[in-house]
Amino acid sequence: AQSVSQHNHHVILSEAASLELGCNYSYGGTVNLFWYVQYPGQHLQLLLKYFSGDPLVKGIKGFEAEFIKSKFSFNLRKPSVQWSDTAEYFCAVNAPTNAGKSTFGDGTTLTVKP
Amino acid sequence: DVKVTQSSRYLVKRTGEKVFLECVQDMDHENMFWYRQDPGLGLRLIYFSYDVKMKEKGDIPEGYSVSREKKERFSLILESASTNQTSMYLCASSSPGTMNTEAFFGQGTRLTVV
Numbered sequence: 001a002q003s004v005s006q007h008n009h010h011v012i013l014s015e016a017a018s019l020e021l022g023c024n025y026s027y028g029g030t031v032n033l034f035w036y037v038q039y040p041g042q043h044l045q046l047l048l049k050y051f052s053g054d055p056l057v058k059g060i061k062g063f064e065a066e067f068i069k070s071k072f073s074f075n076l077r078k079p080s081v082q083w084s085d086t087a088e089y090f091c092a093v094n095a096p097t098n099a100g101k102s103t104f105g106d107g108t109t110l111t112v113k114p
Numbered sequence: 115d116v117k118v119t120q121s122s123r124y125l126v127k128r129t130g131e132k133v134f135l136e137c138v139q140d141m142d143h144e145n146m147f148w149y150r151q152d153p154g155l156g157l158r159l160i161y162f163s164y165d166v167k168m169k170e171k172g173d174i175p176e177g178y179s180v181s182r183e184k185k186e187r188f189s190l191i192l193e194s195a196s197t198n199q200t201s202m203y204l205c206a207s208s209s210p211g212t213m214n215t216e217a218f219f220g221q222g223t224r225l226t227v228v
Binding site for chain 1: 118145147149154155156157159162164172204206208210215216217219220221222
């Protein structure tokens with residue numbers, strides 16, 4: 001079964017700082033990759049996704065992620081964070097062996113100080 | 115927009131009670147899921163249903179059961195609630211397929227068992 005590892009459990013940044021959240025997965029075949037975000041008091045929602053094609057994908061609110069197949073990684077980035085980006089971020093993987101069920105990482109809590 | 119609605123935002127139940135958590139989706143999705151979200155543990159899959167009356171155990175099914183009598187509704191049942199089931203419960207749905215399917219989440223039910 002595949003697994004997903006998020007390296008940082010809690011990240012604290014000041015506004016305008018750059019963000020990179022790490023995500024690595026363990027599965028050797030074709031995968032679909034997702035980043036979800038959960039703002040305080042809100043439901044989990046999709047931030048961006050990679051299915052195929054350009055490995056650099058852009059999502060909502062200025063976020064982007066790069067799929068590096070050789071490193072089994074799908075890191076999330078944002079050049080300049082805002083206070084409103086304070087949230088919990090989850091990386092997730094779909095693989096053919098998992099029949100539509102996503103495997104989620106443990107999550108990274110991002111706190112942006114104004 | 116896909117809407118996944120969970121019947122309660124907050125619940126407080128006593129140890130030993132039978133607890134029902136209800137989830138309804140309005141996008142005619144075949145797949146429905148129940149996850150448990152705990153700090154530092156990410157999302158863990160409890161049960162999965164890919165069609166009416168069909169269900170599959172996830173990673174942590176012990177102490178839980180599910181019911182899917184109608185396509186739009188997926189219920190999670192705690193047969194005899196225990197304090198270690200105090201958690202946030204998330205329902206999700208997705209369209210059929212093993213890969214290119216993002217999940218849509220409800221707002222969550224925070225269950226406290228006393």
